[in-house]
Amino acid sequence: MDRLCVVIGYGPGIGAAVARRFAAAGFAVRGLCRSPDRHAALAGPGVTLGAVDAADAAAVAASIPAGTEVLVYNAYAAHLAPPSAQTAATLAADFAVNVGGAMAAIGAALPGMRAAGRGSILLTGGGLALDPTPWLPAASLAIGKAGLRSLALTLHAELAPEGIHAGMVTVDGAVAPGTPFDPDRIAEAYLDLHRDPPGGFRAETVFRG
Numbered sequence: 477m478d479r480l481c482v483v484i485g486y487g488p489g490i491g492a493a494v495a496r497r498f499a500a501a502g503f504a505v506r507g508l509c510r511s512p513d514r515h516a517a518l519a520g521p522g523v524t525l526g527a528v529d530a531a532d533a534a535a536v537a538a539s540i541p542a543g544t545e546v547l548v549y550n551a552y553a554a555h556l557a558p559p560s561a562q563t564a565a566t567l568a569a570d571f572a573v574n575v576g577g578a579m580a581a582i583g584a585a586l587p588g589m590r591a592a593g594r595g596s597i598l599l600t601g602g603g604l605a606l607d608p609t610p611w612l613p614a615a616s617l618a619i620g621k622a623g624l625r626s627l628a629l630t631l632h633a634e635l636a637p638e639g640i641h642a643g644m645v646t647v648d649g650a651v652a653p654g655t656p657f658d659p660d661r662i663a664e665a666y667l668d669l670h671r672d673p674p675g676g677f678r679a680e681t682v683f684r685g
């Protein structure tokens with residue numbers, strides 16, 4: 477059976493780069509986003525696409541195939557407004573994508589990983605989790621990324637003794653080809669984390685300018 481990697485939040489930047497990298501490493505990759513047709517031209521050999529809205533926890537859970545060895549959560553949402561102009565509704569809606577979708581995917585993938593005694597759960601973080609002040613209109617995203625980082629680090633501590641590697645790739649800068657934040661360079665970090673040996677799992681890789 478093919479080794480399976482699922483990327484939720486498939487798109488032209490990090491999502492597609494991670495999918496390409498795992499496909500090149502021999503994985504069958506399932507890329508999921510709301511509008512797969514929009515991104516179909518990006519999907520090379522070994523990558524198939526499907527539709528899911530990460531805000532819909534039940535749909536996310538149903539989209540995780542049995543036997544998923546690597547789960548990458550890359551979807552994000554932001555109502556662009558400074559913190560004083562956010563509302564309970566904007567925070568909740570963005571949190572549902574930034575963290576809720578990850579939790580739903582993890583809940584669906586974990587039983588299979590536990591049965592196999594291995595697997596990786598790799599979440600895409602942002603520099604706003606480390607310092608939320610440089611870009612105030614992204615306040616709701618910053619709250620989500622802080623929550624996602626907390627989830628990654630706590631899951632890491634909980635699951636490492638079971639041989640399951642939860643971790644985060646934190647991107648503290650603007651993703652663009654040919655820069656220190658080149659998506660292909662960032663994608664390599666996900667595969668590196670997945671290849672960490674049990675007992676040597678790292679919790680986080682941070683890309684800084």
Ligand SMILES: NC(=O)c1ccc[n+]([C@@H]2O[C@H](COP(=O)([O-])OP(=O)(O)OC[C@H]3O[C@@H](n4cnc5c(N)ncnc54)[C@H](OP(=O)(O)O)[C@@H]3O)[C@@H](O)[C@H]2O)c1
Pocket residue numbers: 484485486487488489490491492508509510511512514528529530531549550551552553573600601602603647648649650651652
């Ligand atoms: N770009 C940056 O400069 C930067 C900097 C720091 C951190 N990051 C983080 O890195 C990750 C990837 O960013 P990227 O810019 O490289 O994006 P990307 O991987 O090119 O694309 C992400 C994809 O997520 C999909 N998506 C968005 N909302 C979704 C939802 N509700 N359900 C399912 N899929 C959804 C979108 O496709 P659909 O519209 O088809 O759903 C989008 O194409 C994000 O978590 C982001 O916060 C990015």
